[in-house]
Each structure stands twice: as structure tokens, then as C-alpha cells.
Amino acid sequence: MTRIPGPRVGASDFGPARPPSLADAVLRLIWDEERISRAEIARRASLSRSTVSEIVEILLGTGLVVEAGVGDSRGGRRPIVLQFQDGAGAIIGIDMGASHVAVIVTDLRGRILASARTAHAVQTDPTGARALIRRLVDECLAAAWTAARTRLVGVGVAVPSPVDIRHPDRLSPIAMPAWEGRHGLDALLADLGVPVLIDNDANLGALAERWWGAAQGLDHFAFIKIATGIGAGHVIDGRIHRGASGVGGEIGHVAIDPRGETCNCGNRGCLTTFVGAPALAARILALRPVYPQSLLAEGPPTVARLEEAARADDPLALQVVHEVAEHLGVAIAGMLNLLNPAAVILGGRIAGLGEKLIAPLRATALRRTFVPAAAATEIRASTLGSPGIALGAATLVLDAALQDPRLFRPVARARTGG
Numbered sequence: 001m002t003r004i005p006g007p008r009v010g011a012s013d014f015g016p017a018r019p020p021s022l023a024d025a026v027l028r029l030i031w032d033e034e035r036i037s038r039a040e041i042a043r044r045a046s047l048s049r050s051t052v053s054e055i056v057e058i059l060l061g062t063g064l065v066v067e068a069g070v071g072d073s074r075g076g077r078r079p080i081v082l083q084f085q086d087g088a089g090a091i092i093g094i095d096m097g098a099s100h101v102a103v104i105v106t107d108l109r110g111r112i113l114a115s116a117r118t119a120h121a122v123q124t125d126p127t128g129a130r131a132l133i134r135r136l137v138d139e140c141l142a143a144a145w146t147a148a149r150t151r152l153v154g155v156g157v158a159v160p161s162p163v164d165i166r167h168p169d170r171l172s173p174i175a176m177p178a179w180e181g182r183h184g185l186d187a188l189l190a191d192l193g194v195p196v197l198i199d200n201d202a203n204l205g206a207l208a209e210r211w212w213g214a215a216q217g218l219d220h221f222a223f224i225k226i227a228t229g230i231g232a233g234h235v236i237d238g239r240i241h242r243g244a245s246g247v248g249g250e251i252g253h254v255a256i257d258p259r260g261e262t263c264n265c266g267n268r269g270c271l272t273t274f275v276g277a278p279a280l281a282a283r284i285l286a287l288r289p290v291y292p293q294s295l296l297a298e299g300p301p302t303v304a305r306l307e308e309a310a311r312a313d314d315p316l317a318l319q320v321v322h323e324v325a326e327h328l329g330v331a332i333a334g335m336l337n338l339l340n341p342a343a344v345i346l347g348g349r350i351a352g353l354g355e356k357l358i359a360p361l362r363a364t365a366l367r368r369t370f371v372p373a374a375a376a377t378e379i380r381a382s383t384l385g386s387p388g389i390a391l392g393a394a395t396l397v398l399d400a401a402l403q404d405p406r407l408f409r410p411v412a413r414a415r416t417g418g
């Protein structure tokens, strides 16, 4: 099993500030280590054996931790090993895209217990999108396991809009005009009786990469989501960089051509107008007369078909992919010069092409950067695939709960004595 090196993305973003208690620190240590003895906890957390024993008694009462056999002796009696119970709670992760909804249920170690994904015009149909989200949540909860409802820890939601963490109930009216500034998901999911935590989809893609994917152990990296729109989550010194009002990292609206096509943000020639899904569809249609034999010469010009055709070395598809690589490379070069990340992770369907996209992209970025910065940056595709953003949404809740275990309902009961 993968060791998780104590990630702390957005650590200060959730809930009322509260100084971490000793019990929180011990629970986190047991989660990190998965199996650990009381003596080892005392040593690692610099606590007395009696303090550790008291805390462990409380944690055993929550069901989050159990005694699981004996470990190796360091001289003397073999110690009892404590184990974190990954199945003691469930988390819902929702990826609300501009043109799809994906829902997963995970355990407390990011394992996906149930998942569902449906294409939908989310951007233009808030009523239908809310109904779809609710249906997929109920389906996943029914499929995951019967205890999921009673041990549910929380719901994390990724939205294709900047999120100002001071007003997480709001959506950007520019990114999602039909939604009139509100997602309304807290009300939609209120009967579940658990916190609903919201963040931008690219930020949550970055969180998923740091906990479970290609950015494990990295404190400086960027995740770029290439979908209907283009978004980026920047992790700097181990934290998501949000900027002054939550729109930090909106690489999709960096101008590539100041005289280019008009973007939905009202400006011209943004990166999204070159590599967003609608732009790729338009490019496929425009290139059809040039490549009449192409696999894409007929049928819907979707990104899914583009990816399949590129895998088969279809010349039209390869030309579009090379153009994407060129435009992304220009934007990423600017980012490398500004932020010098250790890695840039690319997510979204087209990133599934791997080196076919990334080799030319890397070449473009290298040509346009201050070379020492770029040469040290790894550019690679996400390994988490299509559930990556939903997994990040679930991880938002897991991260919050491990920092404030009152979110784990059994822990709250033990503390209040009720």
C-alpha cells in the first residue's frame, strides 16, 4: 500500500479555526502509519505512555481504530498493534463538470466503493444538473454499502468555477452564468446530515494528485485540467495558491493571442479558446476537408473520438493534438517561468494520450522558458484517470476530518459523552 507523506493541501481552508488536539495528532499518526503500537506513538508524538493510553482508549471507542494483533518486540513484551479502520466511514466525492457529473463513494483511504458518471449540459441546465447529482449520489450510496449512510463523514464537491473560500456557496457568474451565482448543493444534500465542502475542480485535481497520484511528496507543483474549460491548481509550499479572491491559477484565461477568438470571459484569445473541448471540436470540423480519409471525417467531433483516433495515429487527430501541445506548451512555459514547479501534472481525457501529447508540449515549453527552471520540471499525465477530480473532492473531506476528527461522527459522540 502507498504511504501517504502527510499532505496538507488547503490545511487552513476548512471550518472554524481550532488548535489541533493531542487526540487529533494521534489519530492522524495512526492513519498515516496504518498500523502502529502505543509505544511507537508515544515515541513519534513525544507523549507519555499514559497520555497515549488515555487517547487510544477514546479512539478505540469511536470504531476508527482497533487493536489488531501483536507487533514485533523491541525487547520485552510484544506490543499490541493499533490499526486505522479504513472502512469505518464513507465519503461522497462529486465532480460537477461543465458537461458531466461524476459521483464516487470512497472509504477513509480513498478506495472507490461505488461510482457513476453521466454526460449532462451542467453549465446551461442547473435544475437538471442538481437532479442528476442527487440521483447519482443516491445510486452510489445504495451501491456502496448499507452502512454508508450511517457512517457518512461528508460530501466533497468539485465545481468548474473559481471558489472564494469566504463564500463557498457561490459560483462565478462568468464561468456558470445560468446558475445565477449559487450552486444550492448544501440544500440539495442537507438531508444527508453531513458537511458539504466545495472547491474548484482543478484545485481538487491537485489535491488528489498529491495524496494518491503523480504528485505524492511534492510541495511545488501544478495540476492542469483540460476539459470543456481549462483550469489549474497550483500547490506552492504544500498549499493551494488561491490568490486574493479565489481565482488564482485560472490558466485557461491567460491570453495566448490578444487578437484571437472571443472567450466566455469576454476577453480574446484565452488558452481555453484554443484547447477547450468546444475549440477542439471546431478544429476537427475545420480540418475535415484537408483529411477526407480521417477517422474523424464523419460523426460527432468529440474529445473522446479525438483521443481514440490519435491513439490510432490518425493524421487529423495528430495534427489537432500537436496544436494542443503547442498552445498548452506556450501557456505552461509562462507558468514555469513564474512559479518554477517541480512537476506539472496534466489531467482530462486528452491527457490520457500521454507522450503523444506531452513530448511535443514539453519541447514547446522548453524552447520558451528560462532553461534551468524548465529542465528541472517534470511534465506528465495524471495516473488517476477519469475519477481523479471526484477523488480529490472526497479527499477534501478526508483531509478536513483528519485535521478535525469531530467530523467523524463516532469521535464526536465519544468526546461529548452522548
Ligand SMILES: [Zn+2]
Residues within 6 Å of the ligand: 252, 253, 254, 263, 264, 265, 266, 267, 270, 272
Ligand atoms: Zn477567457
